Amino acid sequence: MNTECSEVSKARKKLVAREELIYNLTEDLLVLLEDRGMTKAELAKALGKSRSYVTQLLSGSRNMTLGTLSDICCELNAKPIVRILPNGAKVLTYEQDPVWLKEKIPNIKLISSNDFSYHDNDEPIEYRHLPRVVGS
């Protein structure tokens, strides 16, 4: 019985994790599409696909390959960054000021101009720079 419950709970966790990833990714793409002033029909044309195909991708009802994600980002003049973080890792978001981070965290490691990460007591902590698009 307990094993059965644990299997159901594991399956549910997987399902929720999958939906969360799909929802947030497609929503990020929709926001970027709007920032670029591009319609779904225009994106479909640029990709050489039908409008309904793009609509299904961006509504999360059709699976997207990493290749398709890369193609869409290319058309939107953006770069997707995929990161795998262990559960429990602390993620610092764009709300946090990088200058403040540097003052507070002396061992912070600069990865690129907008990207920081450091390890504290073996706990990986990353600064995730989220694109804030202003204009095109």
Place this chain on the structure above:
Amino acid sequence: MLTAGLDHAMTNSELQERHVGRKFTVRHCEGAIDSFAKAVSGVPKGQRDKYQRWMLLQIKRLADGERISNDSFPWEGELPGLAGRPKKKFRALKKIPVRGYCWKSERHENVYYISHYIHKKKNSLDSNDTTKVGNNWTRIEVDGNEY
């Protein structure tokens, strides 16, 4: 600061009266959660849970202050407005065919209120829904009810 991994609220997948995020609190008006059950009764039984999880993801994104596209969070109709001040609009958290009408409170800082949910495929706004949002808005923003 975010922590990687699913939080309990997501695995629980139940709509709560109050969802507290990194930036905002999203609250359901009285009767709103019940209206969700009615709104999803129009979708196939096997998909109702999925719609609830999807709505929770939208609420979480809103509560965390992350941007939501106009596609998923369109402007809908006008709120009644306070005397001498311009009227503001309300929006809808949308996952076709389910919509949850909501507004950002002026009385309570950093709080969004979800008035009610409906099942609707067309884009045009029903005047009954505008009235219902307006009544909830007046109850909370003018009369001072909690939710």
